[in-house]
Amino acid sequence: MNATTGGGRDDESNAPDEDDDRIRLVPRELARTRPWDLVVRFAFGAGISTLAGVVSLVAGPAPGGVFLAFPAILLASLTLVARREGPRLAYAEARGSVFGTLGLIGFAVVVAATAVHWPVWAALTAATVIWAVFGLGSYLLSRVVVRGGG
Amino acid sequence: MARQIVEVALKALAGGLFVLGFAVLAEMMTPKRLAGVFSAGPSVALGSLLVTAALIGQADMRAAADGMRAGAIAFFVYCLVVPPLLKAWGVWRAALAGLTVWVVTAGAAFLLLPQS
Numbered sequence: 001m002n003a004t005t006g007g008g009r010d011d012e013s014n015a016p017d018e019d020d021d022r023i024r025l026v027p028r029e030l031a032r033t034r035p036w037d038l039v040v041r042f043a044f045g046a047g048i049s050t051l052a053g054v055v056s057l058v059a060g061p062a063p064g065g066v067f068l069a070f071p072a073i074l075l076a077s078l079t080l081v082a083r084r085e086g087p088r089l090a091y092a093e094a095r096g097s098v099f100g101t102l103g104l105i106g107f108a109v110v111v112a113a114t115a116v117h118w119p120v121w122a123a124l125t126a127a128t129v130i131w132a133v134f135g136l137g138s139y140l141l142s143r144v145v146v147r148g149g150g
Numbered sequence: 151m152a153r154q155i156v157e158v159a160l161k162a163l164a165g166g167l168f169v170l171g172f173a174v175l176a177e178m179m180t181p182k183r184l185a186g187v188f189s190a191g192p193s194v195a196l197g198s199l200l201v202t203a204a205l206i207g208q209a210d211m212r213a214a215a216d217g218m219r220a221g222a223i224a225f226f227v228y229c230l231v232v233p234p235l236l237k238a239w240g241v242w243r244a245a246l247a248g249l250t251v252w253v254v255t256a257g258a259a260f261l262l263l264p265q266s
Contacts, residue, residue: 024180033177038170045169046162048194053158061202061210062265065217066256068195069225073169075245077176077189078232082241089182091236096186098229104222107192111199111215112266120203120211124196135187 021143037080044076069104096139103135157205164197190225216265224256 048070056064074097082090110127118126176188195218203211228248235244 021181023184025178026180027178029178029180030174038173041173042166042170045194045197046166049161049165049198050158052165052194052198053161056202056210056214057154057158061206061213062217063260065214066221066224066260068192068198068214068218069221069256070194071190071225071228071248071252073172073191073193074186074189074229075249077173078236078245079241081182085182087236087241090241091233092182093186093189094229094233094236096183097190098186098226100187100190101222101226101229103187104190104192104195104225105219107195108215108218108222111195112212112219115203115212115215116208120200120208123208123211124199128192128196131192135190136184139184139187 037084040080041073041076044072048072065108069101069108099139099142100131100135102138103131103133106130106134153205157201160201160205161198164201165194166197168193168197190229212266216263217260220256220259220263221252223259224252224254227255228252 048067051070052064052067054064055067074094078090078094081093107127107130110130111123114123114126117123172188172191172193175191176185179185179188195215199211199214202214228251231251232244232248235247238244239247
């Protein structure tokens, strides 16, 4: 991965519009993000966490746990991206999220398997690493396959 | 009762902060398909499971993760269904149709998956 630090290249300011295939981390893109959009995402996250918490209290931790993988964050992101950058990039983000969900399944399986055997920090760290390996790994693999297929 | 309200409030705060962190990462990522990976990150789960483990215990944390497996499988199906619908129906209608698919799939997976 090329980690670009936003150090003054002119083409970076247009990166989201171009949406080319180079993997980059562009901190300067944050300046394009309206604070309100971040507030909306925080609210969605807090709202879903509240829903999961209330369901856990009412019906038990397992039914509440189902909502830990509720797609509300993606929904918030898609509506914001579609409004700000157009439906094409919203479509690209939706397609990319399928790789993240593969990692999310791995995350849940690892926590379920290790939660009562390992310290909390170790279980959650291992699960997050598995999410990254499955999610980012399957994304990178798809790039290789697509390029290999011409 | 007060303890339960504090528990839910802490989960909301932690979940919101983790979501914000993942959102900031996604905003900085290009291409957008890679940013989508972070939109399906374990942000809500990290916040909620941390609070569960700290206030209640690791047995409940495992039970929550058991349930989360069903939600994650349903999320995967949601992500397969929504992109084609986005093109045909637009964001809101596609997302609502996807949520219906998520609810049905999560319910079925929750009933079918063995609990650990």
